[in-house]
Amino acid sequence: MREESPTSARAFYDALAPWYHLVYEDWDASLARQGAALASLIREHWGASASRVLDAAVGIGTQALGLAAQGFRVLGSDVSPAAVHRARSEARRRGLALPCHVADFRALAVRSASVDVALVADNSLPHLQNEHDVGNALAEWHRCARPGGGCLISMRDYGAPPAAGTVEIHPYGERVWQGRRYRLRQMWTWQGQRYELALEITDADDAAEPFTVLKTSYLSITPARVAELMRAVGFANVQRVDGRFFQPVLVGTRTAENSVIT
Ligand SMILES: C[S@@+](CC[C@H](N)C(=O)[O-])C[C@H]1O[C@@H](n2cnc3c(N)ncnc32)[C@H](O)[C@@H]1O
Numbered sequence: 001m002r003e004e005s006p007t008s009a010r011a012f013y014d015a016l017a018p019w020y021h022l023v024y025e026d027w028d029a030s031l032a033r034q035g036a037a038l039a040s041l042i043r044e045h046w047g048a049s050a051s052r053v054l055d056a057a058v059g060i061g062t063q064a065l066g067l068a069a070q071g072f073r074v075l076g077s078d079v080s081p082a083a084v085h086r087a088r089s090e091a092r093r094r095g096l097a098l099p100c101h102v103a104d105f106r107a108l109a110v111r112s113a114s115v116d117v118a119l120v121a122d123n124s125l126p127h128l129q130n131e132h133d134v135g136n137a138l139a140e141w142h143r144c145a146r147p148g149g150g151c152l153i154s155m156r157d158y159g160a161p162p163a164a165g166t167v168e169i170h171p172y173g174e175r176v177w178q179g180r181r182y183r184l185r186q187m188w189t190w191q192g193q194r195y196e197l198a199l200e201i202t203d204a205d206d207a208a209e210p211f212t213v214l215k216t217s218y219l220s221i222t223p224a225r226v227a228e229l230m231r232a233v234g235f236a237n238v239q240r241v242d243g244r245f246f247q248p249v250l251v252g253t254r255t256a257e258n259s260v261i262t
Helices: 009-014 028-047 064-069 081-094 131-144 221-231
Strands: 051-053 073-078 099-100 115-120 145-154 167-177 178-191 193-205 212-219 236-241 248-252
Touching: 009 081, 009 212, 009 236, 028 064, 028 115, 028 145, 028 248, 051 064, 064 081, 064 115, 073 081, 081 099, 115 131, 131 145, 131 221, 145 221, 221 236, 221 248
Parallel strands: 051 073, 051 115, 073 099, 115 145
Antiparallel strands: 145 248, 167 178, 178 193, 193 212, 236 248
16 A cells, blocks of 8 residues: 655545545546536626636646537646646547646736636635735736636635544545446545545455555635635625535626736
8 A cells, every 4th residue: 555645636646536536436427517507607707709728737637628628718727737747648538628737827928807717616716825825816917807807716625623633534536447346435534724635546356455545635715715805805796606516616707997917
């Protein structure tokens, strides 16, 4: 068994990239479902002409590929080179255009006001260490969005953190891939507002113990606090949208008044 010491998001997602689709029972069905849900949210909030999307935590492309299949012009970036590499090859395999590069979403290699929507989906933002970093990331996404465009974030809704030392197990269940059965589960160990996450992958046809344990950490920041920070960096009409995506969604718009190019 390979056990890694607590790692950065980059190392965690580099190691997870070949396995990431197993997080979903049927990754291809999830691409289609998430793409359709996000397309309708984008059109509803920023109009039918909103078509340029920057997915700043593209990962292996769960949302970006779904949106590209819906006709959006998607640019992907992510801090994990292995995830970016896989997103590119998944796009090629499907005949979709998905230019991607490696970047931290607090410092994006994207021109100011050049995209209709900056997208950061599936709880990627809480990988940051503290609220100061979250504010810096939100300000960067505000910079990238054109006036009248905006930002769309999906994230978990954490309640109050449990007592330090509390351990929670979150199993994904069994997955079948290339004729083998795998079991995946997350183990969360709470330490105040942060928790350490260990993702265990077990080959159910081979052994009872995981063959890999990948570790990372999260900040259990709430959607309400992220919405406050979005307003603080200049987003207007900040709203939480429930029931349209598999996680709560936050949207905010860059207005003409707060569109000073920095
Ligand atoms: C849960 S995954 C979601 C990936 C993708 N949105 C999806 O659903 O397939 C979180 C992603 O956030 C990325 N990430 C975490 N911190 C980042 C940062 N500071 N800058 C850019 N990407 C980051 C990770 O590399 C990872 O790909």
